[in-house]
Amino acid sequence: MKKRAYYITWSTQDKPTAFNFTGSKGKYFFSYDKKIWDCLSTSSQSIFGHSDKRIKGEIKSQIDTFCVASPKADTADKQIAAEGLLELLGLKGKIFYTVSGAESIENALKMARQVTGRDYILARRNSYHGATLGALSVTGDWRSEEHLSLGQYTIRIPEPFEDPTGEKTRAIVEKEGPEKFAAFCLETVSGISGVIVPPHSWWNAIQALCDEYGIKLILDEVFTGFGRTAKPFAFHHFPQLKPDFVAMSKAITGGYVPFGALYTTNETFRFYKKKILSCGLTNYGHPLGLAALKAVLEIFKQPGLQVELDSKAAYFKKKIDILKERFQIEEERTIGFLTYLKFKKLKSFKLQTFIDHGLYLHAKKNVIVLAPPMIWDEENFDTVFAKLTKILEDHYEKQAL
Ligand SMILES: Cc1ncc(COP(=O)(O)O)c(C=O)c1O
Numbered sequence: 001m002k003k004r005a006y007y008i009t010w011s012t013q014d015k016p017t018a019f020n021f022t023g024s025k026g027k028y029f030f031s032y033d034k035k036i037w038d039c040l041s042t043s044s045q046s047i048f049g050h051s052d053k054r055i056k057g058e059i060k061s062q063i064d065t066f067c068v069a070s071p072k073a074d075t076a077d078k079q080i081a082a083e084g085l086l087e088l089l090g091l092k093g094k095i096f097y098t099v100s101g102a103e104s105i106e107n108a109l110k111m112a113r114q115v116t117g118r119d120y121i122l123a124r125r126n127s128y129h130g131a132t133l134g135a136l137s138v139t140g141d142w143r144s145e146e147h148l149s150l151g152q153y154t155i156r157i158p159e160p161f162e163d164p165t166g167e168k169t170r171a172i173v174e175k176e177g178p179e180k181f182a183a184f185c186l187e188t189v190s191g192i193s194g195v196i197v198p199p200h201s202w203w204n205a206i207q208a209l210c211d212e213y214g215i216k217l218i219l220d221e222v223f224t225g226f227g228r229t230a231k232p233f234a235f236h237h238f239p240q241l242k243p244d245f246v247a248m249s250k251a252i253t254g255g256y257v258p259f260g261a262l263y264t265t266n267e268t269f270r271f272y273k274k275k276i277l278s279c280g281l282t283n284y285g286h287p288l289g290l291a292a293l294k295a296v297l298e299i300f301k302q303p304g305l306q307v308e309l310d311s312k313a314a315y316f317k318k319k320i321d322i323l324k325e326r327f328q329i330e331e332e333r334t335i336g337f338l339t340y341l342k343f344k345k346l347k348s349f350k351l352q353t354f355i356d357h358g359l360y361l362h363a364k365k366n367v368i369v370l371a372p373p374m375i376w377d378e379e380n381f382d383t384v385f386a387k388l389t390k391i392l393e394d395h396y397e398k399q400a401l
Pocket residue numbers: 043100101102103105128129130131187191220221222223249250
């Protein structure tokens with residue numbers, strides 16, 4: 001390969017974690033013409049696979065109609081997509097369009113601060129909210145340390161497993177002074193960083209603090225939105241939650257067009273009735289993103305979809321349980337089409353090994369994360385898990401500590 005004229009993200013540039021990609025179709029992509037099962041839905045966005053006809057069809061027809069529209073343009077699709085999205089969320093309120101997950105978070109932070117007149121945000125250490133400076137200021141992993149951001153306005157709360165009833169979080173809020181906090185910014189279920197599903201008791205405590213002290217609840221559903229947890233949104237597993245903001249992106253268009261959206265309540269909307277909304281972007285409500293989103297919303301209207309998702313997710317879990325019987329797994333957390341597996345007695349996985357065997361997934365140290373598309377059938381799960389079992393057997397043979 002020629003020397004790259006571009007960067008590879010989140011890597012040193014001398015030996016970056018990269019792989020060859022020559023195209024994609026349906027459930028696969030191709031690496032040097034080798035068929036690779038996309039067990040991570042790319043980065044969770046291609047949950048409908050790589051060539052969904054409905055999404056492609058809407059985008060193609062939009063290209064022939066118009067490709068560009070002013071952010072200020074009132075278009076029919078802005079209205080149709082917003083109404084459809086609110087229905088899928090099951091919430092009353094308004095939609096602000098963006099083009100990425102980080103921008104959805106940025107705008108949530110900006111609005112939450114303006115609406116409350118408060119500066120501080122409560123966030124978890126084990127979290128990722130995006131690579132822009134505002135989103136990094138609430139991100140808790142190593143990436144937040146790398147750049148100058150508004151991190152001094154973020155107060156960290158304990159992880160849900162350290163504080164299942166939320167008492168420690170309450171103590172922090174009350175000690176610091178609840179009136180300084182604009183919002184909690186939290187992934188409803190964390191993605192690659194560990195698939196942490198907080199218990200109901202923790203969410204009850206967070207919601208109670210929001211209700212009691214007027215702290216806004218920003219839910220980051222960038223990774224988990226649009227079916228990843230086998231429900232439209234992860235917060236649908238927690239009916240007690242009343243989010244003030246829901247940040248969305250990735251699968252909102254199946255990943256076919258960079259796009260995102262932020263849900264806000266009507267209360268937030270009313271704040272901007274007389275005050276100028278000092279938030280916006282050139283590609284606000286981009287026509288191609290809206291076209292793709294309309295198709296995604298239609299997919300969720302298919303009769304029987306929820307039953308199908310539940311049954312596929314149950315089959316996925318069954319395959320994981322079989323894997324657990326076969327190998328020593330130290331930690332396993334699964335929800336819907338998302339699983340985190342930490343293996344005992346193994347040194348380190350390498351992405352390329354999986355690619356060589358026809359699987360794409362997240363692999364780091366002795367951990368793998370799978371986030372398959374919702375379009376796999378039982379046979380597809382069988383094929384992939386047979387390949388995975390073979391790779392794991394090889395690893396145990398060669399690497400066992
Ligand atoms: C939970 C979460 N929030 C925000 C983001 C940022 O999204 P984007 O990369 O589209 O800016 C990501 C990306 O991986 C994410 O997983």
